[in-house]
Amino acid sequence: MTAQIELAGVNKHYGAYHALKDIDLSIQKGSFTALVGPSGCGKSTLLRSLAGLESITAGTLKIAGEIMNKVPPRKRDVAMVFQSYALYPHMTVEENLTYSLRIRGMAKSDAKKAAAEVAATTGLSQLLGRYPRELSGGQRQRVAMSRAIIRHPKAFLFDEPLSNLDASLRVHMRKEIRALHDRLGATSVYVTHDQIEAMTMADHVVVMRSGVIEQQGRPLDLYDKPVNKFVAGFIGSPSMNFIPAVGGEDGHSVALDLGERQSIELGYAVQPGRSLIAGLRPEHISVVPPSTAMLKVAVGTVEYTGAATHLTSASTPELVMVSNGRAEHLAGEIIGLNFQPTHLHLFEARTELRLEAGQ
Ligand code: ADP
Numbered sequence: 339m340t341a342q343i344e345l346a347g348v349n350k351h352y353g354a355y356h357a358l359k360d361i362d363l364s365i366q367k368g369s370f371t372a373l374v375g376p377s378g379c380g381k382s383t384l385l386r387s388l389a390g391l392e393s394i395t396a397g398t399l400k401i402a403g404e405i406m407n408k409v410p411p412r413k414r415d416v417a418m419v420f421q422s423y424a425l426y427p428h429m430t431v432e433e434n435l436t437y438s439l440r441i442r443g444m445a446k447s448d449a450k451k452a453a454a455e456v457a458a459t460t461g462l463s464q465l466l467g468r469y470p471r472e473l474s475g476g477q478r479q480r481v482a483m484s485r486a487i488i489r490h491p492k493a494f495l496f497d498e499p500l501s502n503l504d505a506s507l508r509v510h511m512r513k514e515i516r517a518l519h520d521r522l523g524a525t526s527v528y529v530t531h532d533q534i535e536a537m538t539m540a541d542h543v544v545v546m547r548s549g550v551i552e553q554q555g556r557p558l559d560l561y562d563k564p565v566n567k568f569v570a571g572f573i574g575s576p577s578m579n580f581i582p583a584v585g586g587e588d589g590h591s592v593a594l595d596l597g598e599r600q601s602i603e604l605g606y607a608v609q610p611g612r613s614l615i616a617g618l619r620p621e622h623i624s625v626v627p628p629s630t631a632m633l634k635v636a637v638g639t640v641e642y643t644g645a646a647t648h649l650t651s652a653s654t655p656e657l658v659m660v661s662n663g664r665a666e667h668l669a670g671e672i673i674g675l676n677f678q679p680t681h682l683h684l685f686e687a688r689t690e691l692r693l694e695a696g697q
Contacts, residue, residue, distance in 0.1 A: 341400075342367040342493055342525040343388060348397035350383055350549075357383045359549040361397070365493070365542070370519050370526045372540035374533055375572070379546040381529045385495050388527060390414050402492050416493045417486035424482065425470040431457070431481050432466040435488055452488055460484045460518065475503050479511055487522065494519070496528040500535070512539050533573050537561070545569050567690040570617050570683055576648065578617045578683070579657045585612035592616060592684070596653040600633050604679055614693065617683035620660040624676050625649065625667075631674020637667045649673075 343365035350358035357380050365371050373381040386392040387399065390411035399406045406414055425434050435456060436449035444452070457463045460480045470478055479499060486494055496515070500508045516539050519526050530536050536543050537557040544554040545568075553560055553569045564570035570578045582595040585608040592608060593599040594616055608614075628634050638652035647665045651657040659675065667673065684693040 340367045341365060342369075342402060343527070344398075344400040346398050348384075348387065348394050348399060350380075350387060350392060351395045357549050358387070358394070361551060363544065363551065363554070365525065365527060367525050368523055369542050370516065370528065370540045371542040371544060372528045372530060372536035373544050373546060374530055374536035375546035375552075377531055380549040381531075381546055382497060384546070385418075385497055385527060385529045388414075388493070389416055389418050389495050391418075415489075415491055416495055417489055417491035418495045418497060419482050419486050419499050420497050425478060425485075427470050429469070430466065431462060431468055431470075431473070434470070434481055435466075435485055438485065438489060453484075456484045456488045459487065459521065476507050476511055476514075479503065480514075483515070483518065487518075493525040493527060496526065498529055498531070500530075508535075515539065534575060537573065543573075545572060563692070564617075564683065565692050567615060567617070567685045570685070570692075574619055576620045576658050576660065578619050579623075579655070581616045581618065581655060581657070582687070583614040583616040583684070585609045585614065587611075592682075594633065596633065596635060596651075596655070596657070602632060602679065602682065604682070608684070608693070613687035615685040615687050615690065617685060618657070618677060618681065620648070620658045622677050622681040623657070623659040625659060625661060625665060626674040626676045628672050628674040631676055633675040634672055635675060637669055637671045637673055639669065640667050 341364045345361050345363045348358055348361040361384065373384055375381055383392055387394050390406065390409060394407060401414055401416065426437065429437065432453050435453040439449040439452060453466065457466055460483060462480055462484060465473065465477060500511050503511060512535060528539060540557060542554065543557050543560055545552045545560065547568055553565045560569060560573050564573060567580065583592045586593055586601055587610050589610050590607050591601050591603050592614060593601050635651035635653045635657060638650045638656065641648040642664055645662065647661050647663065649659040649667060685691060686693055
């Protein structure tokens with residue numbers, strides 16, 4: 339594997355504000371990397387730094403092996419695809435596509451040929467004569483992508499490109515962008531605040547918070563082994579449940595505090611008395627008769643989505659459970675909860691860092 343984009347010790351300050359903190363990131367050629375995190379975490383700043391729209395204040399940024407720190411945007415050979423499409427309203431689709439080639443001096447006939455080729459790839463061949471106002475949201479998004487593709491850039495940089503689209507089109511466009519990426523053998527970096535978008539589209543997910551990379555890796559590795567409570571809560575929907583817990587006196591159990599303490603046998607060692615936070619994903623809890631259960635809670639609310647039932651307990655803290663089908667439950671009813679002990683995530687209460695089995 340070769341790195342197409344490499345950041346080492348990258349920092350960005352806006353005046354006194356420290357927006358990117360010691361970012362080390364290697365983006366492999368041909369990979370689809372998602373930068374994800376809550377609003378304000380620095381993901382757009384990072385993407386804009388790759389494009390050269392922001393200058394970094396420390397560290398090195400390489401694209402295809404060359405240091406880019408001082409190279410202006412148009413010489414970096416990367417293409418940004420924006421949410422607002424940024425299409426020229428008074429130009430046809432074909433003119434929107436050929437514009438960047440023409441200003442670089444390409445002959446009109448060659449530019450038209452390039453536009454026709456790209457339009458065939460992105461399904462726009464029939465729409466080359468239309469103006470942006472005559473296109474649907476999804477078609478405009480395709481024009482925006484085609485305009486990037488036509489330049490054969492070293493990388494595509496997507497800045498929340500789907501947030502203007504309605505939910506069903508967004509799901510469709512996710513697949514379309516990913517398929518296009520695969521077909522072109524492109525290197526893509528994709529900014530989103532939507533962890534589901536990141537998980538479903540990317541093969542490398544970078545989770546950021548407050549200018550720091552909290553964790554990066556394959557989507558399911560982040561889901562299975564979040565390094566801390568923040569990543570655990572951010573990845574997965576509905577979010578992971580967190581329960582205060584303490585290491586049991588016997589050295590291989592934890593007591594979960596759900597109003598009253600309930601002890602869970604772990605099958606591995608944990609320091610007696612250690613203050614912990616236990617994490618349990620809603621989809622890993624099954625509802626069983628109380629007599630055979632590991633935990634007991636009272637039902638708070640019941641929501642039916644059609645395919646699944648979401649139960650919220652009346653305990654403190656609240657627990658959310660998701661089960662397939664339409665289990666009938668009443669508020670106040672005592673239910674039993676079971677889960678596999680291997681699905682219980684443990685974090686140290688003070689640092690919120692993941693505790694590996696036996697630590
Ligand atoms: P995200 O894309 O994750 O929502 P941004 O990268 O846009 O976050 O912003 C990261 C932080 O940097 C935010 O707190 C934002 O207010 C700040 N910031 C972004 N651009 C500027 C700027 N031009 N001047 C000062 N602060 C900025």
